[in-house]
Amino acid sequence: MIHIDRDAPTRDDVHQLLSEHLADMFATSPAESVHALDHSALAAPSITFWTAREDGQLLGCGALKILDSESGSLVPGSARYGEIKSMRTTAAARGRGVATLMLRHILDDARARKLERVYLETGTEDYFAPARRLYARNGFTECPPFADYTLDPNSVFMELRL
Template sequence: MEIRKTDPTLPSLRSLIEGSQSHGAAATSAESDHTLGVAELSHPAVQFFAAFEDETALGCGAFKALRDGTAEVKSVFVSKAARGRGLAQRLMDHLASQAAEAGFSALVLETGSSLCPEYDAARALYERLGYAYCPPIEGYSADPMSAFMRISLPVKT
């Protein structure tokens, strides 16, 4: 399996991005759903990555540059067929590595709170990876449906 930077408009990635959007829409209210679509993932401030086995896309994730020198994790999603193989952790590790290499000081994210049981596994993964809960990040307000997390990245020397 290979994780590589890629173009979110590729037809082979459509089912992953649509799956991510469907998951977000089903898990929370429209005002609390911050899942990005293809247009937003194509923005120049976003770096988008996908995990491929041969040429089959199994999962994706992105980060978006924020004004404070951090990067926001976006759209981490693994296809149903690829779940249970540690791919979400591999994607998160890859995003952290790439964000550190790009000079970001930390990764931050918004995910569903404990009021959204569909996000229990995601929060548990982030906690295992060392993310700590924090106040709302740039572009968000406090929302009982949202949890905000942050992890510092190694300083690039």
């Protein structure tokens, strides 16, 4: 059975998965269009990080960064918006529904926190097509840039009103 729990992005197996994630991002997008966070940035207080595991084996990860406004500034106690970060499934776990489980877990957490909206940024390249389909199947629609993002031909911005 797959379990999703809060975890540390600095844990050895997670660190390795996040390093693979960053390497893939830089291999598929220009450096100025890579917005993925490394393991140390994912440990920030404004970010909740989860992993999906089965019998202790890492299957994937995902995070929710809390924003207090669509502009992205953070004021403790006033969070109304969130951003999905670092959704990644291990190569061995792809095709098993891990990303869908993680996304639903993150959205359930966002609803429990009474967030109004959840945003994300993903790439425009074919490599990111499965991610865009996953988000669209779960109700996300394209939107203008949010927080500190700017228009970028290599980025797709999406939102889900909760």
